[in-house]
Amino acid sequence: MSASIVPAVEKLKRFNAKRVFVQYPEGLKLRVQGIAKELEAAGFEVIVSVEPCYGACDLRDAEAKRLGCDALLHIGHEDFGVKSELLVVFWEYFIDTDPAPIIEKEFAKLKPYGRIGIVTSIQFVHAVEKARKFLEKNGKKVLTHKALQYEGQILGCNLDAALKIENDVDAFLCISAGKFYGLGLVMKTDKPMFCLDLEKGTLSDMDELKKRIQKTIAWNRAALDDAKRVALLVSWKRGQAKSPFELKKKLEAKGKEVIILAMDEITPEKLTGLKIDAALNLACPRIGIDDLGRYRMPVLNLEDAGTLI
Numbered sequence: 001m002s003a004s005i006v007p008a009v010e011k012l013k014r015f016n017a018k019r020v021f022v023q024y025p026e027g028l029k030l031r032v033q034g035i036a037k038e039l040e041a042a043g044f045e046v047i048v049s050v051e052p053c054y055g056a057c058d059l060r061d062a063e064a065k066r067l068g069c070d071a072l073l074h075i076g077h078e079d080f081g082v083k084s085e086l087l088v089v090f091w092e093y094f095i096d097t098d099p100a101p102i103i104e105k106e107f108a109k110l111k112p113y114g115r116i117g118i119v120t121s122i123q124f125v126h127a128v129e130k131a132r133k134f135l136e137k138n139g140k141k142v143l144t145h146k147a148l149q150y151e152g153q154i155l156g157c158n159l160d161a162a163l164k165i166e167n168d169v170d171a172f173l174c175i176s177a178g179k180f181y182g183l184g185l186v187m188k189t190d191k192p193m194f195c196l197d198l199e200k201g202t203l204s205d206m207d208e209l210k211k212r213i214q215k216t217i218a219w220n221r222a223a224l225d226d227a228k229r230v231a232l233l234v235s236w237k238r239g240q241a242k243s244p245f246e247l248k249k250k251l252e253a254k255g256k257e258v259i260i261l262a263m264d265e266i267t268p269e270k271l272t273g274l275k276i277d278a279a280l281n282l283a284c285p286r287i288g289i290d291d292l293g294r295y296r297m298p299v300l301n302l303e304d305a306g307t308l309i
Ligand code: SF4
Pocket: 054, 055, 056, 057, 058, 155, 156, 157, 158, 239, 240, 283, 284, 285, 286
């Protein structure tokens, strides 16, 4: 599945960019050398970042400037207002694909639900209308909401397009590649949630995974209550940085020993060797959902910390 580079090249030319620093989601890593070649053929000098990049919260403008670039090309993400010292061109990387054959194959799973809310990630916003058409033709009422740039579009940390229609639907259908977006939503809604994976060609109920994660969160919450030494995990990524000092005081007032740990990407390996009983995450909220199983200590998002904070 790939997308045309033409809109990105046009935008970069319009802004008179010469040397471009490229950031992209991990799922496009296999494509990025081809993209660099296409950009060079269009007249740009290109530097490709190999640091993982999960969203528009992560703008490497300072690094790009240091390397003499005059523009960032952010692929597969949407501008949500994070400030940059450099021109940022967002290339949505739209992929034109039809989810209808997968829905048709798996239609029995949707049978009990009359009103279906559709959400998607930026790359697949064009698939929403195709899914709507198929579902409506087969007797379903389809609802979508525009909370970001495109109808039905959600982010890993912005589910407004779903939550605004939650009371009006019987189930959600998340059209994307992989489970990342569907998992974000299923953790925030009590409605049945089906993840349509365009890469695997499957439609799966996310309920079991949700229950497993909820159990881990409940266990981590109890462990945090008992913890003596608590770490506050802070990222300095532009769109994730938050001040931890008020929270530190609050926890200390409750008898905790608190240390603030800062890093770029929050990973379990970076916490190895530190004497910590539990950690609270102040950075990307997906750390306290997707990554929980990878940590050797209880880690919680702030919103899951319960009465302690
Ligand atoms: S904060 Fe997390 S979920 Fe939100 S855009 Fe950044 S990486 Fe994605």
